[in-house]
Amino acid sequence: MLKKQFDPSKSKALENLAYASASKKVKTAQQMLLQEIEEHHVTQSIENGTKSSALGFQANIFEFLGFWHNFCLVTVVDMIKNLKKGKHNMKTLLNNKGNSLAEFAVVIALMATLAATGQVKFSQAGEGGKGKKSANEIEKIAKAGMNFYNQANTDEGAGRFPGQNKWDQNVPYGGGYTGDNNAAAVATALADVANFVSYKDATRGAKWCSVFGKSTAGNYIHSENVDPLAADDAGSRVGPTEWASMLDLVKSPFMDGHMIYTVIAGEPGTSPCMIIADLNDPSAEFQVVQP
Numbered sequence: 001m002l003k004k005q006f007d008p009s010k011s012k013a014l015e016n017l018a019y020a021s022a023s024k025k026v027k028t029a030q031q032m033l034l035q036e037i038e039e040h041h042v043t044q045s046i047e048n049g050t051k052s053s054a055l056g057f058q059a060n061i062f063e064f065l066g067f068w069h070n071f072c073l074v075t076v077v078d079m080i081k082n083l084k085k086g087k088h089n090m091k092t093l094l095n096n097k098g099n100s101l102a103e104f105a106v107v108i109a110l111m112a113t114l115a116a117t118g119q120v121k122f123s124q125a126g127e128g129g130k131g132k133k134s135a136n137e138i139e140k141i142a143k144a145g146m147n148f149y150n151q152a153n154t155d156e157g158a159g160r161f162p163g164q165n166k167w168d169q170n171v172p173y174g175g176g177y178t179g180d181n182n183a184a185a186v187a188t189a190l191a192d193v194a195n196f197v198s199y200k201d202a203t204r205g206a207k208w209c210s211v212f213g214k215s216t217a218g219n220y221i222h223s224e225n226v227d228p229l230a231a232d233d234a235g236s237r238v239g240p241t242e243w244a245s246m247l248d249l250v251k252s253p254f255m256d257g258h259m260i261y262t263v264i265a266g267e268p269g270t271s272p273c274m275i276i277a278d279l280n281d282p283s284a285e286f287q288v289v290q291p
Contacts, residue, residue, distance in 0.1 A: 130253040134278045134285045137250045141211060141259060141276050142287045144246040149271075149291055159291060161263050161274045162246070163209065163239025168272070171239060171263035172230040176207050182270040186290070189264055189275055196282040199256045202228040204282075209233045211259040211276070212249055213240030219249055221258045221279075229260060229279070254280035 145161050153159035160167040170176035177192070179185035189207075196204040205228030212219045213232045233239030252258055257280035266272035277286035 131285060133253045134257065134280070135287075137252065137259065138276050138278065138285060138287050140247060140250055141243075141261070142274075142289050144243070145261075145274055145276070145289055146291070148242065148246050159271060161272060161289075162242035163233035163235070163237060163261075164263055164265075164272065165235040165237050167266045169235075170265045171233055171261065171274075172207070172209050173233065173235045175230060176262050177264050182264060182267045182273065185264045186273045186288075189262065189273075190288070193275060193277060193282050193286055196277070197284075198281065199258075199279045200224070200228060205229045205260075205279070208260040208262045208277070208279075208282075209239055211240070211243050211261050214258075216240055216244075216249070219258075220251065222256050224256075229258075252278045252280060254278065256280050 148162050149159040158167045161171070163171040163173075165173060170178070177185045177189040179188050192204055192207070199205075199222075207230065209230050210216075210219070210221065210232055214221050214226055214229060215232065250259055257278045259276065260279050260282070261274055261276045264273040264275075271291045273288065273290040275286055275288050278284075
């Protein structure tokens with residue numbers, strides 16, 4: 001007579017035993033993890049609104065992350081408190097449709113992110129990061145402009161910058177910055193750029209041109225920012241065309257940004273001066289080039 005083989009997968013008793021054993025181990029691990037979370041200085045900062053050094057400097061973590069108090073602060077703090085109180089049992093914890101698993105994920109992800117970015121500086125985050133990229137792009141343009149100047153000095157007998165019809169003429173042609181002499185005009189330009197803080201400043205913008213051209217395909221410029229700038233340089237030597245011969249299109253990382261420049265004419269014994277900036281906030285990101 002054949003004996004019926006035992007199938008462990010169909011044993012309710014064995015299933016309950018395994019579940020109870022697993023539940024006990026997971027609960028112990030959960031309690032240890034929650035205790036670690038509770039004692040962590042990031043949690044203390046979140047719950048109490050105190051400053052933490054987790055970012056590499058003393059700061060309120062919620063302010064750094066950009067949370068607003070009435071919703072996010074209460075929500076995340078409640079997540080932590082619910083976990084610490086053991087509000088959810090094993091079944092809801094393991095249920096991927098339950099809130100507790102989501103809470104666990106949010107809290108752990110938050111702490112992991114903070115740990116991974118512990119040395120982040122404000123200058124490297126958000127707009128600060130874009131500012132650094134903008135400065136790097138301006139540096140590329142400045143180097144290309146200097147290379148163009150040196151090549152013109154060799155080929156034409158006198159150095160000039162892209163868009164200059166001649167070394168002793170401004171860009172924008174017939175406009176830009178003027179003075180009794182080159183030094184005075186440069187001083188005026190530098191004083192002006194220090195106050196050129198907005199892409200909406202049409203008075204100052206009229207003294208600058210787009211490096212690659214406002215109408216050049218791919219050279220994005222917000223529709224609201226087209227008019228504040230002077231018309232694209234289009235003298236006998238077209239600025240955008242000459243820039244394009246030196247380097248590929250360079251864009252600003254800012255939504256309202258755009259690479260712009262102005263050139264102050266040279267004079268006997270003094271070379272022309274070029275200033276390159278990002279239209280988003282020229283006072284924050286600009287570079288002066290004068291051979």
